[in-house]
Every structure is written in structure tokens, then in C-alpha cells.
Amino acid sequence: xxxxxxxxxxxxxxxxxxxxxxxxxxxxxxxxxxxxxxxxxxxxxxxxxxxxxxxxxxxxxxxxxxxxxxxxxxxxxxxxxxxxxxxxxxxxxxxxxxxxxxxxxxxxxxxxxxxxxxxxxxxxxxxxxxxxxxxxxxxxxxxxxxxxxxxxxxxxxxxxxxxxxxxxxxxxxxxxxxxxxxxxxxxxxxxxxxxxxxxxxxxxxxxxxxxxxxxxxxxxxxxxxxxxxxxxxxxxxxxxxxxxxxxxxxxxxxxxxxxxxxxxxxxxxxxxxxxxxxxxxxxxxxxxxxxxxxxxxxxxxxxxxxxxxxxxxxxxxxxxxxxxxxxxxxxxxxxxxxxxxxxxxxxxxxxxxxxxxxxxxxxxxxxxxxx
Numbered sequence: 503x504x505x506x507x508x509x510x511x512x513x514x515x516x517x518x519x520x521x522x523x524x525x526x527x528x529x530x531x532x533x534x535x536x537x538x539x540x541x542x543x544x545x546x547x548x549x550x551x552x553x554x555x556x557x558x559x560x561x562x563x564x565x566x567x568x569x570x571x572x573x574x575x576x577x578x579x580x581x582x583x584x585x586x587x588x589x590x591x592x593x594x595x596x597x598x599x600x601x602x603x604x605x606x607x608x609x610x611x612x613x614x615x616x617x618x619x620x621x622x623x624x625x626x627x628x629x630x631x632x633x634x635x636x637x638x639x640x641x642x643x644x645x646x647x648x649x650x651x652x653x654x655x656x657x658x659x660x661x662x663x664x665x666x667x668x669x670x671x672x673x674x675x676x677x678x679x680x681x682x683x684x685x686x687x688x689x690x691x692x693x694x695x696x697x698x699x700x701x702x703x704x705x706x707x708x709x710x711x712x713x714x715x716x717x718x719x720x721x722x723x724x725x726x727x728x729x730x731x732x733x734x735x736x737x738x739x740x741x742x743x744x745x746x747x748x749x750x751x752x753x754x755x756x757x758x759x760x761x762x763x764x765x766x767x768x769x770x771x772x773x774x775x776x777x778x779x780x781x782x783x784x785x786x787x788x789x790x791x792x793x794x795x796x797x798x799x800x801x802x803x804x805x806x807x808x809x810x811x812x813x814x815x816x817x818x819x820x821x822x823x824x825x826x827x828x829x830x831x832x833x834x835x836x837x838x839x840x841x842x843x844x845x846x847x848x849x850x851x852x853x854x855x856x857x858x859x860x861x862x863x864x865x866x867x868x869x870x871x872x873x
Contacts, residue, residue: 504861507819508854509650509678509797514748515703517755522705522748533741534732544743551750558757559695560686561712564719567733568746571709572677573601574727575696576644578711578737579673582724583642584609590641595619595627596837598646599675603833606644615639623838624789625649629660636664642671648678651823651834651850652787653797655679658692666691671722677701681756682767682794687712693722699745703855704752708745711737763855764795770853770862771795777866782873786848787838796853799823799835805872807849814868823850 505513525547531540533548549563556563569575580602584590594606596618606616617635619627632643643665648655658674665672673694679685681702687695695712699705713721713736721736730738756763778785778800786799802810807822814820823832831845840848851865 503819504817504857504864505819506851506853506857506861506865507821508857509653509701509823509850509852510821511700511706512703512854513856514700514705515752515755518704518748518752521751522744525744525747529743529747533743544741547743547747548741551746554750554754555710558685558753559712560688562715564734565712565715565721567711567713567737568741569709569711569728569737570707571698571700572599572675572696573698575694575709575711576602576673576675577605578727579694579696579724580605580642580644581609581727583671583722584612584614585725586723587641589613589615589639591615591617591637591639593617593619593632593635593640593643593670595621595645597621597625597649597651597834598644599650599677602644602646602675621837623787624792625652625654625787625834625838626656626789626792627661629657629664632661633664633668636668636670640668640670642673644673644675646675646678648676648682648794649787649834650678650797651832652799652838653678653793653852654787654789655792655794657792658690662691678794678797681753681763682796684757684760699749699752702752702756704749705745708742708749710749766855767795767853770857770859773859774798774851774853774862777862781866781870783869786835786840786844798851798853799848800851801840801844801848802869802873803847805847807846810849810872817868818865821850822848 529544529547531544533544535541552563552566556566610616619631621627645656647658662672671693674692676695677697680697693714698709715721726736728738732738784801786801831842835845
């Protein structure tokens with residue numbers, strides 16, 4: 503099996519597994535307990551993990567809130583802000599992750615006004631459109647930094663500048679960005695960041711929410727999604743310590759290996775594009791100047807995506823990128839202008855650090871037989 507679904511999840515790094523196993527076997531004390539050795543050791547690991555993640559992101563350690571992943575983080579920000587600020591206005595886009603889209607739909611039902619910005623053919627909002635729809639009661643702008651289906655990036659710098667000028671909170675879903683670019687948010691005008699460990703070779707079921715504190719050390723008021731005394735009353739629940747330590751290790755490893763990783767991904771990306779150019783294949787939403795490496799949304803004219811995936815499921819792990827049946831087309835591809843038939847011909851291939859040039863060639867040999 504050749505794994506080409508890294509945008510959905512990545513293979514866990516062995517170094518991360520070793521670290522997690524060590525914690526599972528030896529550090530089973532609850533970090534919320536006190537005084538005895540096992541608890542103190544767990545508290546130390548929790549603190550070290552928070553500091554490692556914060557240092558890599560260029561933020562303060564008390565601004566990192568541990569949770570189950572980006573889906574929870576997205577829900578936590580959107581619902582928490584909307585519930586605390588009755589009759590507020592939230593701005594997002596038409597190409598957000600399903601966790602954000604569903605959260606936005608739910609707060610709309612409770613009375614929150616939501617504006618969904620249109621995107622261009624490569625899935626990016628126009629910052630001028632954002633500026634024009636901000637109102638007096640606009641409380642939050644929530645946007646995906648890198649689209650999980652087509653890999654293009656929003657103009658984060660310009661968006662953050664607008665939000666700062668208008669004094670509106672900014673939330674960015676950076677799930678597909680963490681580890682793929684060197685990040686430092688020490689001077690960024692961003693209030694919330696959400697991401698998951700399993701997107702950068704860590705374990706599933708763990709992620710973090712960055713919540714910016716002001717000069718008084720306070721975070722913006724909002725209702726927690728899960729109540730409890732942990733994380734300064736911002737996210738309840740017993741700490742899943744081995745997952746948290748594993749996430750910190752995964753981020754440390756990918757950051758330490760960044761130059762090697764980036765060079766490898768450049769080679770894979772370049773080779774994949776060269777093979778596309780040899781065939782009658784269309785790239786959906788492709789923007790060569792503003793994208794991350796390794797995510798490709800391919801349209802194979804005349805080839806049904808679900809049939810292609812099923813017939814090759816023993817050899818390749820790929821996806822449609824979203825629910826792409828005739829009745830439930832991808833909302834991302836729909837938003838960038840594709841019709842339902844073009845969407846049915848589209849698949850997503852996403853590369854990672856364990857892929858090879860040879861695997862790409864094998865994939866295109868199969869594609870050639872179809873088109």
C-alpha cells in the first residue's frame with residue numbers, strides 16, 4: 503500500500519512512538535494530582551511539553567491550551583465566542599474545514615449572524631472583501647490558513663493587519679500549516695490558532711489551541727466547550743499525558759529535521775507536477791505562488807473519483823478530499839467554481855515525508871490507464 507493521504511493524517515514517527523511508550527509505562531500519574539512523585543513527574547512532563555510547543559511557535563507557554571485536536575479547537579473558539587457575546591457578528595469563508603462550518607451553522611441557529619466570504623478560483627478570500635463586511639458588532643474572524651483540499655494559503659499577514667486595525671478577534675485554523683513552514687507568531691496579530699498532532703507525524707486525538715493573552719495576562723472572554731478545572735478553567739478533562747508529550751516530541755522532531763524535510767518535499771512536489779504536465783490532468787485551485795508543498799487536487803476527465811479510489815484501494819491510499827458524491831459535492835470545490843460533474847472527477851493526493859519518487863511514478867502509471 504502506497505500512502506498518499508497525508509492531508510488526512512500522517513504516519514506517526516517512530517521517535518514519537520518511543521517517547522509516548524516511555525510515558526505510558528512510567529509516567530501514569532495524573533498531572534492534576536499533588537505531592538506524590540508520580541504526579542510531580544507528570545506535572546513536569548506537562549510543563550516541558552507546553553514550553554517546547556510554545557517556543558517553536560514563538561508564543562508564551564501559558565497561551566497553549568491542550569485539547570483533542572483542531573476540530574475541538576475550532577468549535578471551542580467559534581461557539582465560545584458566540585455564546586459569550588450574544589448577538590455578535592462572525593466572519594468566515596465558504597471553504598472552511600467541516601468542524602468550523604458546522605460550528606458556524608449551529609451558532610447561526612442560536613442567533614449569531616455569520617458572513618461567509620466568497621473565494622477566488624484558488625480558494626482564497628479577498629482581504630478587501632473582509633474589510634468591507636466588518637461591522638460594529640463583528641467580534642471574530644475565523645479562517646483556515648491553508649485549505650485542506652487544495653493546499654492554497656490565505657494572505658494571513660494582510661488579514662491579521664485588517665483585524666488588528668478594526669479591533670476584531672482573529673482565529674486561524676493552521677492545521678495544514680504547522681510543520682510545513684517555519685512559524686513564529688511572536689509578533690503576529692492573531693488571537694487564536696488551532697492544530698492537531700496527527701498532521702505532523704504525531705498521534706491522533708491530541709491538539710492545541712493557542713490563545714493570546716493581553717498585556718494584563720488575560721485571554722478574551724468566552725465560554726469553554728468542555729468545562730473543568732484544567733487549563734486555567736479553559737478546557738476541562740484529565741490530561742492525556744502520553745499524547746501531549748508525543749505532540750511536543752513530534753513538533754520538536756519535524757522542526758529539528760525541517761531543512762531535510764523541506765528539501766525532500768520540494769523534490770516530491772516538483773516531480774509530481776512534472777508527471778501531471780505529461781498527462782491530460784487538471785489541477786483544481788492550483789496557485790503556484792501561494793500554496794504549501796504536497797497537496798494536489800486532481801481532476802481526471804471522464805473518471806469517476808469514487809470508482810477510481812475503490813478500484814485502486816489495495817494499492818493506493820488517496821481520497822476525494824471531502825464528500826464528493828453527486829448529492830453531497832465538496833463545498834470547497836463548489837466554492838471555487840466547479841460543477842457537480844467536475845467534482846465527481848476530482849481526487850486529492852497529499853504527500854508526506856515518507857513518500858518517494860518511485861511511488862509517484864507508480865501512481866501515474868495507473869492514472870495513465872484511466873485517462
